[in-house]
Amino acid sequence: MATPQLHLIGEIKSAKNFESNRLFCKWEFKYGKHLTVIDGNTEGETFEEEKPDKETAFYFDHPFDIHFKVESMRGWPKVVVEVWEVADDGKYFIAGYGTGTIPCSPGSHNIEIKCWRPKDQTWYGYLRESLLGVRSELATKEMLLSSMERNLFESETTGSITVDIGIIAKDFELYGIKLS
Amino acid sequence: MERLEEDLSLGTSEEYKDDEKSIFSEDANIDNPHEYSKHENLQTYEPKRQPHSFFYLGVSGQIDSGEFNNRDGIAIKYDIVKGNRWKLVKGEETGISQHGFRNQGASKRIVWNFPFEVIYSSTNVKEWPQIVLYGSGKDFRGREVIEFYGSVHVPTAPGRHTRYVRLFQPVTSSIFGKFLGWIKGNPASYKDAPNLIAKGEGREVTRVQSGGLIKITFQITQRNLEKYGYKTTSSDD
Numbered sequence: 001m002a003t004p005q006l007h008l009i010g011e012i013k014s015a016k017n018f019e020s021n022r023l024f025c026k027w028e029f030k031y032g033k034h035l036t037v038i039d040g041n042t043e044g045e046t047f048e049e050e051k052p053d054k055e056t057a058f059y060f061d062h063p064f065d066i067h068f069k070v071e072s073m074r075g076w077p078k079v080v081v082e083v084w085e086v087a088d089d090g091k092y093f094i095a096g097y098g099t100g101t102i103p104c105s106p107g108s109h110n111i112e113i114k115c116w117r118p119k120d121q122t123w124y125g126y127l128r129e130s131l132l133g134v135r136s137e138l139a140t141k142e143m144l145l146s147s148m149e150r151n152l153f154e155s156e157t158t159g160s161i162t163v164d165i166g167i168i169a170k171d172f173e174l175y176g177i178k179l180s
Numbered sequence: 181m182e183r184l185e186e187d188l189s190l191g192t193s194e195e196y197k198d199d200e201k202s203i204f205s206e207d208a209n210i211d212n213p214h215e216y217s218k219h220e221n222l223q224t225y226e227p228k229r230q231p232h233s234f235f236y237l238g239v240s241g242q243i244d245s246g247e248f249n250n251r252d253g254i255a256i257k258y259d260i261v262k263g264n265r266w267k268l269v270k271g272e273e274t275g276i277s278q279h280g281f282r283n284q285g286a287s288k289r290i291v292w293n294f295p296f297e298v299i300y301s302s303t304n305v306k307e308w309p310q311i312v313l314y315g316s317g318k319d320f321r322g323r324e325v326i327e328f329y330g331s332v333h334v335p336t337a338p339g340r341h342t343r344y345v346r347l348f349q350p351v352t353s354s355i356f357g358k359f360l361g362w363i364k365g366n367p368a369s370y371k372d373a374p375n376l377i378a379k380g381e382g383r384e385v386t387r388v389q390s391g392g393l394i395k396i397t398f399q400i401t402q403r404n405l406e407k408y409g410y411k412t413t414s415s416d417d
Contacts (some may be wrong), residue, residue: 002227002409009308009336014346024384039306045384047348052249052390059346059390063333063380067306105414108337164343166336168305170409174227180414 002171004070006035008077008102010165012046012062013110017159018095020085023058024048025161027082029066029102030145032075040066048086073177077102080144081113081161093135096158099144105180106169112162119156227409234301235404236269239309239334241397242295243277246315246347247288248392254328255279256292256394257314261331261378262300263307271298279318305410309334310378313394315347328391331377334398337413341398348388 012027028043046060068077078101085095096115103109118136120126128134136153143150172179243256257276277294300309315328328347335341405412 007305007308007336009333011333041380044380047383047386047388049348049388049390050351055390059344059348059393061330061332061346062383063310063331063378065306065308065333106337106411107413107415108335108341164333166308166333166412168336169411170305171227172411179411 002174004172004175004177005038005170006068006070006077007168007170008040008064008066008068008165009168010064010163012060012064012081013162013164014060015058015083015159015161016056018058018083018085019158020087020095021053022048022050022086023083023095024086025060025062025081025083027062028080029064029077030080031068031077032072034070034072034075035077036069036071038067038069040064042066070172076104078145079113079163080141081115083115083158083161091133094137096161097138097141097144098161100161100163102165103167106167107180108164108166110162110164112160114160115158116155117158118153121154121156233404233407234267234303235408235410236402237266237300237302237309237334237405238298238401238403239300240295240297240399240401243292243313244395244397245289245291245293246280246392246394248290248315248347249288249390251317251392252281252290253279254290254315254317254392255324256294257316257326258294258296259312259314260296260298260309260334261312262309263302263304265304265307266300266302266309269299269301272296273298303408305405305408308336311345311396312378313345313347315391315394329377330394332396335400338400338402339413341400343396343398345394345396347391347394349391351387351389 008029012025015023015025025046027046041064044062044064046062049058049060051058078099081098081100082094083096084092086092094117096117098113098115100111100113103111118138120129120136169179243258246254246256248254255277258274260273275294275296277292280290280292282288282290310331310333312331313329314326316324316326319325327349330345330347332343332345335343402412
């Protein structure tokens with residue numbers, strides 16, 4: 001019998017409400033062990049884009065076209081984004097982490113991934129960041145995907161990333177699965 | 181009247197009268213790859229059987245308008261890029277619009293209203309078509325120079341869709357490079373443009389600045405995708 005197949009076709013569209021004027025985004029599709037990628041890149045980095053102050057959003061329009069073979073409903077794909085900003089002296093700092101779940105139902109969707117970054121909220125941490133330029137990053141990225149304990153650090157909200165995605169599903173009804 | 185184009189019609193009324201015809205009737209024109217009989221159109225999806233015909237994707241729409249920050253007199257060229265399994269049945273895959281200038285009033289909008297219509301046939305959904313846009317203007321000496329690039333996937337669900345595409349310009353890292361580009365009429369441009377833009381490869385080492393925002397309206401129709409088992413939309417028919 002035919003194995004169900006899933007196609008994810010779309011773009012990493014835009015980044016909104018970030019403070020910086022120079023940004024790029026590293027994106028990756030994470031999926032469980034019962035899904036196999038047949039074709040397409042599941043990770044990439046967008047352009048480094050600089051924008052003038054008066055515009056409100058960055059538009060990356062980074063295309064992706066991924067073909068999965070699906071053997072279990074556990075481990076449906078998620079998209080993990082890391083947004084990096086470039087300071088004036090050329091150093092890279094993290095501007096946000098975010099995770100978005102890919103919808104199950106076929107059709108055109110627009111998902112918005114709201115991002116956060118770790119930030120020490122004490123006055124001591126604030127001085128370190130503004131005077132010395134010390135910024136925090138995550139050491140282990142697995143906590144972005146799982147619901148394991150996040151060690152109670154502090155974070156602040158930054159902007160959001162939008163992803164335009166079209167989902168084409170094949171043969172899920174043969175196994176009795178209703179996706180929509 | 182003789183039909184000179186390929187006949188994609190669903191069959192004439194004479195075929196409905198005879199119920200004992202087999203699927204492959206004798207007078208079927210097997211040489212025409214788009215020929216199939218109405219029997220296959222009525223069959224339900226059977227995963228083990230390879231369909232006799234292709235599925236079709238009709239993409240029509242227009243490049244409506246755009247807004248550029250400080251540029252005027254832009255012509256849009258489009259190119260439809262797809263995988264090698266997709267075959268063009270009808271339509272033009274590339275086209276160049278007129279040079280549009282904005283109204284002298286306060287609005288920054290340039291309107292082209294440039295239509296496109298293509299029909300593709302394929303057997304697999306992967307490497308879905310994308311529209312790659314190039315924006316070109318005339319430089320100070322009157323030469324036509326491509327300055328802006330952008331791309332978007334054709335929407336996968338049937339129906340009417342509006343997409344906003346950003347056109348971006350690559351940035352040279354040195355001021356001298358920018359000056360040379362301005363003099364020679366050859367600003368920083370991409371050597372391998374369709375791959376870089378449509379496939380998204382090699383983007384991590386390039387820097388861009390935003391150019392303009394283009395509005396495109398799509399009207400997507402699909403035929404026979406369900407015979408291949410593909411579900412592209414959640415709404416029931």
